[in-house]
Amino acid sequence: MTASVKVGVLNDMADLSDLDDGATGPGDITDWLEREIGILRKSGRLTAPVEFVHAYGLGLPSGTAEAVERAYRQLADAGVCLIVGPAIGDNALIATPLAEELRIPTINWAGAERARSRYMFHHQVGSHEDESLVMARHMAWLGARRLGVVYDISPIGTRHLKYLQDEAGVLGIEIVATEGLSPMADDAQEQVHKVLDKKPDGFVYLGLGLSASPAATALAHAGWEGPKIMNTAGLRGYHGDFARACDGWFYIDMHSDSNRTLQAVMAELGAPPQRALATAKGHDIGRLVAEGLARAKDFSREGVRVGLEQVKWLPAAEGEEGTLLGFGIQDRGALKGRYLVVRQWLDGQSVEVSSLN
Template identity: 70%
Template sequence: MPARLKVGILNDMADLSALDDDVPVPGDITGWIEREVAAVQSAGRLNAEVEFIHAYALGLPTGTAEAVEQAYRQLAESGVSLIVGPAIGDNALVATPLAEQLRVPTINWAGAERARGRWMFHHQVGSHEDESIVMARHIARLGCTQLAVVHDLSPIGTRHLKFLELEAKALGMEIVAEAGISPLADDAEAVISTLLPSRPGAVVYLGLGLSAPAVARALGKAGWDGPRIMNTAGLRGYHGTFAEACDGWFYIDMHSDANLTLREVMERLRASPRQALSVARGHDIGRLIAEALARSSDFTREGVRLGLEQVKWLPAAEGHEGTLLGFGVHDRGALHGRYLVVRQWLSGETREVA
């Protein structure tokens, strides 16, 4: 009889009271994991049945840290050998000490580099540290030396700001104005009015993105049309009216049009260009998990943790061509190389910036 193991999926973006069996849950990546697991099973590399267990929580910033902790403990108590999630940086920071305490191998797919440990692995969907460096260097290439910064009043926003300050100083740039904003703000006119008198050459937004449209509207109302850039908050442009509200903004993305691995997967799935980000991210997370299970000597939590450490040098669909996936004995960051890509929203479409 083949072995059987459970994999937990922690969705920290779902409101339990609003779940509907007939509507896909936002942020669910189970299908991508199932696809890659099936591939290693078909190849005879994984002789085990995999059962997926789901837990839902409305985490930060609209929900609570307690909801995330409760969902994590629910999965741990169900006997899973691996947990996938959370996806929001603030919630990944909540889950990290739990992973270490309960000794459950976990892969978060968020931007929090601090959400790593012996048991917590990190698939970077952006980075609070790396993104600010890429943004500063892009602004420098545009010839701007004076920046105004709006940042969420949250661990995400303040962490981004710290690394932007360090890189700006290294590049000879100056932050001439800086202001915090609520992560849930829908009006930023007062904040923007405090920044523009400093006559910045560029405006930077740092945060989760819920307040970014308000910042964009306030800049437009003020008649300011200089260079504008945001972190991976700009990924929200793939849904709803965000791209329209933030038209013209540069932002940090996770996929490149020139990535050959992504092209191959897109062609195989007959995916549309609009699906490139979700395909790249889903493929890479799914492959990490499938390869870890295939390389595990047993399906205890310790065995799966060691299996994760043995995943190395896989070509990534995310990032620029040449980006690699893998972990190591003391390496908990999955993506290696130029995994961050500068793109721009123009007329509702995303365009890669050379």
């Protein structure tokens, strides 16, 4: 009997203390991995049984770097040949040197372009670098020439700010005020009012998103009515009351209504429109893992690393129609093409927005 292939799933959004009776908790994508592996098994391209090994470490910003490292090493000790995770950019940066030290091919699904290396593959769920360019260009298209910014004081927020400043300089946009706040802030009145004192004609939020709703609330209370945009922090609108708190905000998303691969998967699953993002993301991560295993000549860690490098030119469910998935010998960024999409929260619904980006 063929030995099972062990795949680790590192969940940096949950801690064992948060879980009941072995539940997988928030941030788990095992169902999608199983679905895409099952498709290749039915086709005969992947015959070895796959065993999933889970590790939980509540990472930044609400947890610790140590928890992420502990979870990663737990999976390494379990003998996995591939790790999927982390999902938060700050934690992906923590895991990258571990992937190199332990030589375990790893696919993070976060926004940190710097979380790439020989063994660290990157499935971009947003981008600290690319998103800010798209935001700056969209604000320029809207006619905003003086931007005010509030941002998380964190690797995510400061990285976004740097790239926003760089692109604003290229476009001739002035950033008239920047105010930092804690990623865990539940009040942003002071920072927002300091920015508004500089009379911007466009407003930007940059960060993980826990502080986005307080910033949006403060802006609404101030009665400010100009164009406002946030990075993929706006994806939090798919849960809870965030969408209504951020009504009218443009934001960067990962799915487009025009993507035929996404529409086909949603039709097959009978998924409602509210599940479009989760479907696109889950499908693409699952397919990368399944194809990487199917293309590996053996299931050693080196074999799987080489297998992932052979994954190329697959139609992605994320992004606009024509976006592709794949890696390469020195290519660790999975998504190619227009994978970032400008959308807007209106009356609790996400609406795709056309622009000249």
